[in-house]
Structure formats: structure tokens, C-alpha cells
Amino acid sequence: MITLTSDFGSPYPAAMKGVIRRHTDAELIDVAHDLPRGDPRAAAFWLRFVLPEFPPAVHCAVVDPGVGTDRDALVVRAGEHVIVAPDNGLAMPPARALATDESDFEVWTLAVDDPASETFHGRDVFAPAAARVRTALDEAASAEAGAADSAGDGSLDADAIAAALSGLDDLAPASDPVDIHFPEPSVERDDGDAIAIDGEVLAIDRFGNVITNVPGDLVRDRDWLRVNGDLTPVAETFGAVDPGERLVTVGSHGYAECDVNDGRGDGAFDLRPGDAVRFVPDSVSL
Amino acid sequence: MITLTSDFGSPYPAAMKGVIRRHTDAELIDVAHDLPRGDPRAAAFWLRFVLPEFPPAVHCAVVDPGVGTDRDALVVRAGEHVIVAPDNGLAMPPARALATDESDFEVWTLAVDDPASETFHGRDVFAPAAARVRTALDEAASAEAGAADSAGDGSLDADAIAAALSGLDDLAPASDPVDIHFPEPSVERDDGDAIAIDGEVLAIDRFGNVITNVPGDLVRDRDWLRVNGDLTPVAETFGAVDPGERLVTVGSHGYAECDVNDGRGDGAFDLRPGDAVRFVPDSVSL
Amino acid sequence: MITLTSDFGSPYPAAMKGVIRRHTDAELIDVAHDLPRGDPRAAAFWLRFVLPEFPPAVHCAVVDPGVGTDRDALVVRAGEHVIVAPDNGLAMPPARALATDESDFEVWTLAVDDPASETFHGRDVFAPAAARVRTALDEAASAEAGAADSAGDGSLDADAIAAALSGLDDLAPASDPVDIHFPEPSVERDDGDAIAIDGEVLAIDRFGNVITNVPGDLVRDRDWLRVNGDLTPVAETFGAVDPGERLVTVGSHGYAECDVNDGRGDGAFDLRPGDAVRFVPDSVSL
Numbered sequence: 001m002i003t004l005t006s007d008f009g010s011p012y013p014a015a016m017k018g019v020i021r022r023h024t025d026a027e028l029i030d031v032a033h034d035l036p037r038g039d040p041r042a043a044a045f046w047l048r049f050v051l052p053e054f055p056p057a058v059h060c061a062v063v064d065p066g067v068g069t070d071r072d073a074l075v076v077r078a079g080e081h082v083i084v085a086p087d088n089g090l091a092m093p094p095a096r097a098l099a100t101d102e103s104d105f106e107v108w109t110l111a112v113d114d115p116a117s118e119t120f121h122g123r124d125v126f127a128p129a130a131a132r133v134r135t136a137l138d139e140a141a142s143a144e145a146g147a148a149d150s151a152g153d154g155s156l157d158a159d160a161i162a163a164a165l166s167g168l169d170d171l172a173p174a175s176d177p178v179d180i181h182f183p184e185p186s187v188e189r190d191d192g193d194a195i196a197i198d199g200e201v202l203a204i205d206r207f208g209n210v211i212t213n214v215p216g217d218l219v220r221d222r223d224w225l226r227v228n229g230d231l232t233p234v235a236e237t238f239g240a241v242d243p244g245e246r247l248v249t250v251g252s253h254g255y256a257e258c259d260v261n262d263g264r265g266d267g268a269f270d271l272r273p274g275d276a277v278r279f280v281p282d283s284v285s286l
Numbered sequence: 287m288i289t290l291t292s293d294f295g296s297p298y299p300a301a302m303k304g305v306i307r308r309h310t311d312a313e314l315i316d317v318a319h320d321l322p323r324g325d326p327r328a329a330a331f332w333l334r335f336v337l338p339e340f341p342p343a344v345h346c347a348v349v350d351p352g353v354g355t356d357r358d359a360l361v362v363r364a365g366e367h368v369i370v371a372p373d374n375g376l377a378m379p380p381a382r383a384l385a386t387d388e389s390d391f392e393v394w395t396l397a398v399d400d401p402a403s404e405t406f407h408g409r410d411v412f413a414p415a416a417a418r419v420r421t422a423l424d425e426a427a428s429a430e431a432g433a434a435d436s437a438g439d440g441s442l443d444a445d446a447i448a449a450a451l452s453g454l455d456d457l458a459p460a461s462d463p464v465d466i467h468f469p470e471p472s473v474e475r476d477d478g479d480a481i482a483i484d485g486e487v488l489a490i491d492r493f494g495n496v497i498t499n500v501p502g503d504l505v506r507d508r509d510w511l512r513v514n515g516d517l518t519p520v521a522e523t524f525g526a527v528d529p530g531e532r533l534v535t536v537g538s539h540g541y542a543e544c545d546v547n548d549g550r551g552d553g554a555f556d557l558r559p560g561d562a563v564r565f566v567p568d569s570v571s572l
Numbered sequence: 573m574i575t576l577t578s579d580f581g582s583p584y585p586a587a588m589k590g591v592i593r594r595h596t597d598a599e600l601i602d603v604a605h606d607l608p609r610g611d612p613r614a615a616a617f618w619l620r621f622v623l624p625e626f627p628p629a630v631h632c633a634v635v636d637p638g639v640g641t642d643r644d645a646l647v648v649r650a651g652e653h654v655i656v657a658p659d660n661g662l663a664m665p666p667a668r669a670l671a672t673d674e675s676d677f678e679v680w681t682l683a684v685d686d687p688a689s690e691t692f693h694g695r696d697v698f699a700p701a702a703a704r705v706r707t708a709l710d711e712a713a714s715a716e717a718g719a720a721d722s723a724g725d726g727s728l729d730a731d732a733i734a735a736a737l738s739g740l741d742d743l744a745p746a747s748d749p750v751d752i753h754f755p756e757p758s759v760e761r762d763d764g765d766a767i768a769i770d771g772e773v774l775a776i777d778r779f780g781n782v783i784t785n786v787p788g789d790l791v792r793d794r795d796w797l798r799v800n801g802d803l804t805p806v807a808e809t810f811g812a813v814d815p816g817e818r819l820v821t822v823g824s825h826g827y828a829e830c831d832v833n834d835g836r837g838d839g840a841f842d843l844r845p846g847d848a849v850r851f852v853p854d855s856v857s858l
């Protein structure tokens with residue numbers, strides 16, 4: 001299986017699929033092709049959310065404001081998954097989520113031939129690389145199954161994946177890949193109780209829901225919170241407030257969200273990715 | 287095969303696919319993930335239109351304004367198809383379209399574990415349920431093929447599907463599932479001729495075409511109709527009127543639509559889902 | 573494999589997939605379903621860009637302002653590919669790109685049964701036709717493999733494809749299919765140097781990038797160009813100019829584009845498909 005993720009819209013991802021099909025019949029599953037344009041941080045957030053749901057796979061993820069510049073392509077093994085992506089950090093948060101521990105992790109640089117400006121890197125670099133990785137893993141799995149004189153289950157463990165990737169002659173260990181780290185919120189406490197939480201907006205989804213880095217447990221049992229000063233109800237479901245009304249809720253990713261029932265939270269709260277957001281329980285005097 | 291339908295946008299459906307792939311290699315086909323948000327009625331309309339085109343399959347359909355509330359999940363067998371969906375009525379109109387007659391129909395409730403607010407029901411409830419149903423049917427088909435000492439064609443008849451589903455221990459017969467019924471238009475007649483048709487808007491498609499519940503045969507052979515009082519040409523094709531002009535036409539679903547050539551009918555006719563729409567042949571004096 | 577392309581949005585293409593699945597298990601890959609509505613020229617442009625990336629396949633492409641009118645459906649063999657499409661020209665530019673030379677090309681008319689206005693041609697005409705073509709090719713490949721007493725590789729050469737299609741009794745050689753030709757730019761030269769290039773806008777992508785018919789080589793090595801009179805930097809990457817600033821660059825299709833970094837080129841340059849666009853190197857006095 002190869003999953004595909006990009007900010008290319010349509011029909012560019014189909015060109016990537018065509019190229020992959022020239023090399024392998026592996027199943028293709030789209031993660032998304034409408035991610036925020038040129039925003040590796042948003043891509044990293046969503047991939048960290050989605051990829052761990054998959055069984056071991058090759059993931060080709062291209063969100064790349066650096067097209068045409070001198071950045072490398074990476075191949076990252078994390079657990080029994082492999083991510084093929086530009087070296088701009090987007091692969092690292094999902095890779096950490098896929099790894100079972102910190103040592104369960106390897107990063108290679110993929111040689112990219114002299115990029116001309118009309119190169120479509122998704123089609124000309126990353127799709128063939130993902131196909132090559134997929135083929136190498138499938139061949140290794142076949143060889144392993146043959147050696148064991150058994151049908152095998154077609155899966156490789158992490159060591160076997162690493163060995164197969166090491167055999168690809170255009171991969172070299174990466175010395176210093178770009179990384180993205182999502183900030184932790186800071187919590188001000190008084191006698192153990194959180195009296196203020198300073199977080200940050202990680203992403204906005206297509207409905208305008210504002211996803212913060214504040215763990216749901218810090219807001220879940222409140223009735224009201226001040227969000228950057230404005231009193232806002234906390235609820236488990238959108239329907240707990242009237243249409244058009246604001247609320248704080250906990251999304252399926254486990255983080256506090258600033259939302260509007262039947263509306264857009266980003267507009268109502270005036271929040272964008274990277275913005276600071278301060279939650280203060282209302283029982284605290286301001 | 288498992289079809290997937292939701293109002294989740296992107297990339298949430300990919301999380302559902304990842305979960306399903308942990309359980310089964312069944313083919314996955316997207317019906318739509320951009321259905322009107324939180325509108326089970328619109329979902330029911332579109333599923334009734336699309337699902338009958340498919341050969342027997344498992345259909346996982348999640349449009350659910352009740353997330354986080356106390357509603358059940360349903361498994362509905364209709365003919366040789368199975369729909370897995372929230373108990374909010376969206377499954378029923380397509381199920382009736384898939385059934386060969388009224389008795390060709392069974393509904394079970396699926397036990398849903400204590401839903402926490404960060405639960406993403408599409409991923410955590412409906413995707414695994416669809417995978418479990420698919421696996422149960424595939425195992426039953428294999429067993430049947432084996433018993434008959436023949437290759438079989440991998441398909442099960444309705445009784446065999448019902449038997450396989452009854453064997454799943456978290457399914458229980460549903461006592462009173464929520465249903466959605468689309469209204470019939472009322473037709474005022476004078477000596478057999480329709481002189482006024484009172485219908486309702488069932489859905490708006492992404493182009494702004496206003497789909498009513500009025501059967502095409504009631505409007506097709508007119509030249510002009512008054513639509514809520516305004517004189518409007520009736521035509522077989524958009525191109526019969528100038529760009530920007532309104533028309534009544536019959537869509538591929540067989541219903542009368544209020545459209546604009548190269549424009550949006552919902553704006554021009556000021557119509558929304560559920561609105562009343564009155565068609566009066568122009569030869570009738572108003 | 574069958575690729576699918578349309579301007580139908582969602583969920584209409586799923587109905588096409590359901591119909592195809594009743595006839596064949598061939599893999600289905602979406603090229604795009606959000607192409608500019610009713611614009612065969614734009615569809616031809618994008619298909620010419622994407623289809624050559626694929627290995628031999630059947631391509632079903634439906635962008636059709638003539639629905640409900642009296643136009644034929646076509647089956648076009650180009651190289652080892654087959655395109656099934658309405659007879660409005662959209663199939664021809666990609667077919668020429670798929671053909672190895674001018675004789676590597678055949679066009680048939682597909683009999684379309686009396687179209688009623690509620691017919692959804694994508695579902696009722698083109699999807700079944702693509703499935704029938706796919707099945708005929710697969711059967712011919714099986715027969716060939718059997719005759720050779722070998723497994724074969726499942727692929728047919730151009731002659732075998734043509735023979736298989738000729739055996740379909742609802743195909744007849746097309747006498748005069750509609751064609752679309754993209755214009756060539758005209759280049760005014762002075763002593764061998766281009767001093768003015770008169771081109772045309774071929775397409776606008778979803779980001780608002782204005783794709784012209786001017787080959788990249790004619791603009792690539794400039795620093796500045798006048799675009800319809802306005803001085804504009806030429807750059808290899810969007811990042812070479814500030815956000816909101818205009819630039820001329822060369823897209824992955826190899827043509828000059830009029831773009832805006834982090835913005836829409838169509839608005840900034842006031843250009844639409846079919847508009848004239850004149851590039852003049854700035855060293856030339858105006």
C-alpha cells in the first residue's frame with residue numbers, strides 16, 4: 001500500500017498515480033490533496049493524526065514551499081512504516097507517532113537529480129521514489145517468504161525494512177534533517193489547579209474549527225472558559241449551543257478546539273495557525 | 287467492497303480507510319465526503335440516488351449531527367446490500383431503494399461503547415463496524431463456496447447475509463429505528479389535467495441546482511411554468527436558455543429541477559432544502 | 573485499469589463507479605471530477621498533461637456541455653490507450669499525446685440509445701461503454717495469453733487493441749470527429765531574438781495560476797518581461813518574489829505561467845482562458 005498526501009489539488013495527484021502504476025500495482029489510498037498550500041506544519045499535524053490509523057505502509061507526502069530550491073528528499077522509516085517526503089520537517093511528527101520508541105527511527109536522504117524549473121517534483125521525484133521503496137519492500141517480503149519456505153504474510157519487521165532500504169543505492173543516511181516540533185502549552189497552576197493555559201493554534205480544519213495544542217483533559221470538565229478574554233461555553237457537542245454560537249469542545253484528535261455551531265471558529269475567534277490562545281477558567285477572577 | 291460516504295471533508299475519511307485496512311483488504315470506493323454538513327436528509331437523498339447503481343456491497347455512511355449524543359448505530363440489510371450508519375434515518379431511503387420488496391429488509395442495532403467526546407465515530411465506531419460486517423460476509427461466502435465444493439461466485443443471497451449478520455454478537459434487532467420519508471408532491475387537477483403542483487425542495491447540488499420532489503413527467507411536456515409565481519421556461523437542456531437565465535429541467539434522478547444556465551438556481555429562485563415550491567402551468571390563469 | 577475524469581463534482585462519479593463494478597473488477601483511478609464545468613477545452617488540456625503518465629489504460633472522460641443534444645460518443649485508440657468520451661473534441665489532444673505517431677490512432681463512434689432528458693450520460697452511456705471496452709480488452713489479453721500457451725503479461729499491442737475494439741458491434745468508424753487544437757504562439761523576431769511573443773491562455777488551475785501556450789524556453793532566461801504591458805519578474809520559484817507579488821514562471825507542463833506568490837494570477841493579471849497574452853522582453857523599448 002502507498003498512501004498519497006499533498007496540497008496539489010486536482011488533477012496533479014493523478015499524474016503521480018500514473019507514474020506509480022508504471023512501477024508497481026500496490027494499492028493507492030489518498031489521505032488528502034487539499035491540505036493548506038505550502039504549509040508543511042499543517043501537513044505534519046494532519047499526517048500525525050491520520051497515518052497511525054494505517055497498517056504498515058509507504059506514505060508519500062508532498063507539501064513543499066521549497067520546490068525549485070535546493071532541498072533534499074527524505075525517506076524515513078518509523079516502526080514498520082516508511083514516509084517519502086521533502087526535507088522540510090513535515091515527515092517528522094508523523095514518524096514519531098508511527099515509531100514505537102525513539103530508536104525505532106531512521107532517516108535517509110534521497111538523491112534528487114538536478115531539478116529543472118518545469119519539474120513537477122510530486123510526479124518526477126516523490127512518486128517514483130515511493131514506487132521504488134514499495135517495490136524494494138515487496139521484493140524483500142517475497143524473498144523472506146521464499147527463504148522461510150512459507151507463504152508468509154507479506155509483512156516485514158522494522159529490521160528487514162531498514163535492510164531493504166539500505167540496499168537502494170540512491171539513499172544515504174541523513175545527517176541533519178529539518179524537523180518540526182509542535183509546542184507544548186504552558187499551564188499556570190495555583191495549588192494544583194490550572195488557572196491559565198497558554199496554548200497555540202496548530203491547525204484550522206476545512207470547517208473553520210480552530211485546533212489548539214491544549215490537551216482536552218485540561219478543558220473538558222469546565223462549564224465556561226475565557227478564550228483570549230471572551231467567556232465561552234465548554235460543551236461535548238456542537239448542538240449544546242445555538243447555531244451561530246461559539247463553544248470550546250474537544251476534537252477527535254484529543255485537543256481543545258474553538259468552534260462555532262454551524263459556523264466558522266476561525267472567523268468568530270479571530271484565530272490563525274500559530275496564534276496564541278489563552279484559556280482561563282471563569283471561576284478565576286480576571 | 288465497502289463504499290464510504292460522509293460529510294467529513296478531508297483528511298478524516300483517510301483515517302477510516304486506515305482502520306478498515308487493519309481488518310480487511312476489501313475494495314474501498316468513495317461515494318462522497320463533501321455532503322451537506324450534519325444533514326442526514328440530504329445524505330439519504332444522495333445515497334438513494336447512488337447506491338442502487340452498485341453491485342451488492344457494504345456501505346458505510348456517516349452524516350451525523352448527533353455525534354456525542356446517545357444515538358445508536360445501525361446495520362441495515364436491504365436486498366443483498368448492507369448499510370452501516372447512525373440511527374438518524376439516513377440509511378432508510380437508500381435501503382428501501384436497494385430492497386426488492388418491503389420484506390426484503392432487516393435492521394439491527396450495533397452496540398456502541400461509551401462514547402467519549404474525543405471519539406471520532408467515523409473512525410472508532412462505523413469504520414470498524416463496516417470492516418467487521420464485510421469480514422463476516424466474506425467468511426460466510428468462503429464457507430458456502432467450500433460447502434458446495436465449488437468455487438462459488440463469492441456472493442451471498444439475502445438469507446445468507448442475514449444469517450451471517452445474526453451471528454455477530456454485538457448486533458441486536460432494532461426496535462424502532464429513526465426513519466426519513468421524502469414527501470410526495472400534491473397535485474391539484476382539473477378534469478385530469480394538473481393545474482398546480484405543490485412540491486418541496488429535496489436537495490441542492492454543488493452547482494446550485496434545486497432538486498424538487500416533483501416527478502419529471504409532471505413538467506416535461508410544458509413550454510412554460512410559473513415557479514412560485516414567476517414565469518420560467520421548461521427545457522431539456524441548459525443550453526436552451528441564455529447563460530444566466532432560469533429554467534425548469536428534469537435531472538438525471540428523474541425529478542424537476544429549478545436551475546440557471548451557467549449559474550446557481552438556489553440563488554435565482556431563492557430556494558433552500560425543505561422549502562415549498564409550486565409549479566403552475568402557464569395556460570392556467572393565476 | 574479505467575481512469576475517470578469529469579466535471580460532475582460529487583457524488584455523481586460514484587454512480588459511474590457502481591455501474592462499472594457491475595461489469596468489471598478493473599482498477600478505477602480518478603483523474604479529476606472538478607474540472608471546469610462544461611469546458612471540453614480545459615478538459616483536453618488537463619488530460620493531455622496527465623494521461624501520458626499512465627501505463628496503457630482505458631480512460632473515461634466526460635465533460636459535456638452537449639448533454640441532451642445530438643452528439644455522438646467516441647472510442648479513441650491512441651497507442652495502447654483507449655479513451656471513451658463525448659464527440660466534442662476533448663479526447664483528441666490527449667490522444668495525440670498518447671499516440672506514438674500520427675498513424676497510431678483510430679476513432680470509432682459509439683451508438684448511443686435515444687437519450688431521454690433524465691439520462692445521466694456519465695452513468696448511462698460512458699461508464700458502461702468504458703466497462704465494455706475494458707472487458708473486451710481483458711478478454712482479448714486472456715485469449716492471447718492462452719493461445720501463446722503462456723501467462724503473458726496481460727497487455728495487448730496496438731493492433732490487438734484495435735482488433736478487439738473492432739469486434740464490438742456498437743462501434744463504427746468515425747467519419748468526422750470534432751477536434752480541438754491548441755493554438756501555437758506567434759513569435760516576432762529581430763535578428764533571431766524574440767522581441768515579442770503573442771500567446772493565449774490555455775487554462776487556469778485551481779490556485780488561479782494562468783497557464784499559457786508559450787513554451788517555457790521562450791521566457792526562462794529573462795529577468796523581466798512585460799506581460800500585456802506590465803513589467804513582471806521572471807523567476808524559477810514563487811518564493812523569489814514577496815507574497816502578493818506577480819511573477820512569470822514555468823509550470824510543470826513546460827509552459828509560461830502568470831502567477832502570484834500566495835495569491836491568484838487570474839485576478840492580478842486579469843486573464844481568462846482564451847485571452848491573448850503578449851510577452852515582451854524588457855530590454856526592448858516599447
